[in-house]
Amino acid sequence: MDLAYRKQWDQYVKELYERERNGETVVYWEVKYPFPMSNRDYVYVRQRRELDFEGRKVHVIVSQSTYEPQIPEKSGVIRVKQYTQRLAIQSDGKRGSKVFMYYFDNPGGQIPSWVINWAAKNGVPNFLKDMVKACQNYRRT
DSSP, rough: OHHHHHHHHHHHHHEEEEEEOOOEEEEEEEEEEOOTSSSEEEEEEEEEEEEEEEEEEEEEEEEEOOOTTTSOOTTTTTOOOOEEHHHHHHEOSSSEEEEEEEEEEEOOOOHHHHHHHHHHIHHHHHHHHHHHHHHHGGGGG
């Protein structure tokens, strides 16, 4: 939820900001893709709720792609028009958290198989390691 902090630890963020639209939070996020591919960008509505489940707080974050005429597409960047994320986070009762996530996006364009293989074997696991480290260091910044 803290976009300023995300820009500090996520090496794939090229541009990231939010603005309000009719009481909703709209996020713009440009993601760096490896050469020779084009960067992707996302425009989505994000909502956050805190729920009580069996006496424990559960933080739920829902994101869904949207159209925002005030954020036009950029030349050379592919707009991801199909994006959905559902995230639920709760304490594990000790010093950690349980995270449940559903994620889908259609990045569009032609993605070479070597990039898909790299992402599955290295990109996603390395990103998750970076995210865990960022979460552990969050209160220290």
